[in-house]
Amino acid sequence: MTTRFPALHIGPLAIGPPVAQAALSGYSDAPMRVIARRLGAGYTVGEVWLDRFVVEASHGRRGRRLLAVRDEEHPCGAQLMGSRPEEFIPAALALVRLGFDAIDLNLACPVRKVLARRRGGFLMGQPDVALEIVSRVRDALPPEIPVTVKLRSGLDESPESRERFFAIFDGAFGRGAAAATVHPRTVAQRYAGRAAWAFLAEVKRHAIGRIVLGSGDLFRAEDCLAMLRQTGVDGACIARGAIGNPWIFAQVRALLEGRPLPPPPSVYEQRDVIVEHYRMAEEVYGPKRSGRRMRKFGIRYAQLHPQYAEVRAAFIATRRPGDVREVLRRWYADDLPGRWPDVESFGRMVEGHVECDD
Ligand SMILES: Cc1cc2nc3c(=O)[nH]c(=O)nc-3n(C[C@H](O)[C@H](O)[C@H](O)COP(=O)(O)O)c2cc1C
Missing domain, CATH: 1.10.1200 (Non-ribosomal Peptide Synthetase Peptidyl Carrier Protein; Chain A)
Known part of the structure; x- marks a missing residue:
């Protein structure tokens, strides 16, 4: 028996198969994204870029090469990180001019230096700032460009942190975000332990009708099908599991289509x-x-x-x-x-x- 999963849409973007290449700093550059697409990813997200870096890089030839989107990549999202809402705007506009189809806002990165600069996962504790970023970017971009957010399940395990997660999640959709990718580990947890897929199921039950992509511990094609089935998320976002194994996308596609799992590549x-x-x-x-x-x-x-x-x-x-x-x-x-x-x-x-x- 095969289980059918609906095609993924992010705002006006028709993605198709609900499997995406996650944002990966140091990895999900254009070459990795192109290969992921060729092997079956429905959607890819670039490695996180700092807002200021994008503005500077978009003025130079070398920088523009780094920020370029290739024709065969579409639909492709760019991810931005920063601390001041107003600084996201010129960066988001530059990325749209360069051809990205969606802008993802990183509210999740747990790297210490990033947190110390009040960026990334730090913003999971600052709903007002996080939501101002969403509003400002949404208002600045043309309506056909979806704005999305990348979240962790909170700063830590405390009840306040959980409340802030839902404040950011609901607030982001209320301000026009088209989708959220949720990595169900806390910022404090970084990568320890297993990703709490049960939290994804809870978020999805809370968020009827909203597009949620799940991230966390997707290392084999079967894991992606299991996440889609167990949690009800609209898409599976493969991160570490695709580094050096882009064939995982073809394997997920086969399973989604009810075909047997292809063998590892020769x-x-x-x-x-x-x-x-x-x-x-x-x-x-x-x-x-x-x-x-x-x-x-x-x-x-x-x-x-x-x-x-x-x-x-x-x-x-x-x-x-x-x-x-x-x-x-x-x-x-x-x-x-x-x-x-x-x-x-x-x-x-x-x-x-x-x-x-x-
Ligand atoms: C080396 C590395 C770099 C990452 N870079 C980013 C990034 O730039 N943006 C982002 O949103 N998440 C980033 N992540 C988090 C992943 O997208 C993903 O949410 C996380 O690894 C959980 O998925 P996994 O357990 O399947 O790897 C990174 C993770 C790793 C291991």
């Missing part, structure tokens, strides 16, 4: 995607920085390789531009079956920094 399928990822990274970052970026992704892509430990070590050892290609030549020459990634390893990755932060 070594040649992996190689083709990594080569393409690297090519796009070079276009965005140039040879040196793309090498560093691909080292990080390569270490995660290695998870799917039958000789996982050796390939991982080979990616770790890359230093110079071009080393990653050498790893591909050496370890991806024979088309062997791939392996399922180790689910535990995804859970060990945490949000440690924000790339564009000052």
Whole structure:
């Protein structure tokens, strides 16, 4: 028997399959988003950008390359972070001019430096400021561009924190937000323990008719179906589980369509995607920085390789531009079956920094 899940809509955006690539600082850049889309993500969100960074970067050629959206990415959201409501406006307008289809407001980031600057997750404790940001951005943007929010379940486990969550959640929709992505861990919890999917179900029961995307512990295609089924959220937002395993989107699509779970990609399928990822990274970052970026992704892509430990070590050892290609030549020459990634390893990755932060 197959369970049918309705197509996802975010405001006027028709997303289709209810599976999205989550915002991931240091990862969900254009190359990662394009690959996620090609492999079946209905929607993608860029890594969080600081409002001031966007305004500055949008004036320069290099910055515009970083902020660019490719034709095949649509629909694609950009995520903004900041502390002063008025500073979000020029950044949001610049991102819309650059072609992003939606603006997501980060009220969730638990990184210490971010909290110290009264940004991200700090705002889960400041409903007035958070909602002023939503209002200002909503009012400044054309109506066809949806504004969405990314939330954690609160600052901490206290009842006051829970009240503030619902004040922000309801207030954001009341001010015109089209959807909320909820990661059901508190800011204080960061990544400890399991994501509380029961909270997602509660939010969804509270929010009849509102679009809620769920985030948290989606490491296998089956997890996404389980979240959709158990919580009633309108979409599953895959984060760590897609780093080095973008095939998870194709696997979710298969399950959503009632097909059997496809096997992990073969070594040649992996190689083709990594080569393409690297090519796009070079276009965005140039040879040196793309090498560093691909080292990080390569270490995660290695998870799917039958000789996982050796390939991982080979990616770790890359230093110079071009080393990653050498790893591909050496370890991806024979088309062997791939392996399922180790689910535990995804859970060990945490949000440690924000790339564009000052
Ligand atoms: C390395 C890393 C970077 C992240 N960057 C962002 C970000 O830029 N914006 C955001 O809203 N969430 C960010 N997150 C949170 C994820 O989008 C997601 O909500 C969280 O990881 C829970 O999902 P998961 O358990 O399936 O990974 C990040 C998480 C990690 C591990």
